[in-house]
Amino acid sequence: HKEEQIQDVFYSFLELEHLYDSAIELVKTQLNIFDNEFSMRFQRNPIHNIESRIKTPQSIVGKLQRKGMPVTPESARNNLTDIAGVRVICCYIDDIYAIADLLTDHSAFQLRKIKDYIKNPKPNGYRSFHMILDVPVYMSNGKEIAPVEIQIRTIAMDFWASLEHQLHYKSTGDPKIAASLTGELKECSETISGIDQKMQDMFKKINLL
Ligand code: 0O2
Structure with a gap:
């Protein structure tokens, strides 16, 4: 019985990983479409490079424990919005806001939250534009929504x-x-x-x- 329970939890984590991984791929594809369009129309790329990561299970467990929340796949899904992360490194500050606007206006993505640490840097000096988007992922048995945390910053902000x-x-x-x-x-x-x-x-x- 215990073995079955462990298998269920393990499978739920795999499902979560697949969902967040797919949401990241959708956001990256859209970003590349924007970048290629800019390149075609203005002969330059606003995006210098894109990085992405899925929070490790240890890091997910650590964050849930710190927040005093249950440590289960359901709780991770309901309480954490930074399991899927995409970092967009731009050339210029204006490019950051252009990319943020394009993502905000994208009808498939739902904007959940914005934190503008460029207009309001953190007391330690951290600068970056953060947004959380709800991304729809179409599976064989229906639509699932996954939040993706997007950090947009210049090369210089990323260096810092x-x-x-x-x-x-x-x-x-x-x-x-x-x-x-x-x-x-x-x-x-x-x-x-x-x-x-x-x-x-x-x-x-x-x-x-
Ligand atoms: P990792 O390893 O990058 O994932 P939240 O509870 O998530 O809503 P939080 O965590 O304060 O509130 O969200 P916020 O402020 O949007 O910052 C989340 C992420 O921004 C961090 O993720 C870092 O990646 C980055 N970040 C924020 N502040 C700093 C900073 O002072 N210095 C640096 N270098 N990065 C920062 P994690 O989860 O900390 O880490």
């Missing part, structure tokens, strides 16, 4: 976020070092934001020529 993440993990527990690191990272974020702005301004100038 990747290194901040690494430094955060590597940080020794020394409070003095931690405090100076926090300050320096914030400074770097401001410098990077200035560079993004300059690049955007140069691009606009060139396009006006």
Whole structure:
């Protein structure tokens, strides 16, 4: 009996993985269609690259436990919106909003939530545009909806976020070092934001020529 229960849970996780994986593929396909259309019409690509990931079972369990929620596949499906994640790295800040608008206006995707950490950066300096979309996936036995968390950022914002993440993990527990690191990272974020702005301004100038 216990073995059957374990098999059921395992199968539910596989089903979840398939659903979220399919939702990611649908979003990536749509993003590539946008990018190719831009390239055809304006001879440039607004998207530098796309990354995606499915949260690992350990990470799903850890997040459910932290939130004090039941650790079951149903609970993961009902309570977590970041099991499927797509990261879109853009060339310029304006491209981020163009991509976000295109996804928002897409009639098949339902916008659930937006967090604009570019207009309102996090206190540590984190900048990125986050949106959660409900994506319909058509299976042989009907339609299923899966939320996908989409992070859209420039190459410079991505550079900062990747290194901040690494430094955060590597940080020794020394409070003095931690405090100076926090300050320096914030400074770097401001410098990077200035560079993004300059690049955007140069691009606009060139396009006006
Ligand atoms: P991983 O490994 O990337 O998945 P929520 O409960 O999910 O609604 P949350 O988690 O605060 O609230 O959502 P938010 O603010 O939209 O951030 C979710 C994700 O954004 C994080 O996922 C990170 O990927 C990224 N992120 C947010 N803040 C920071 C930051 O300060 N630095 C960096 N480097 N990334 C950040 P996870 O689940 O933390 O990790």
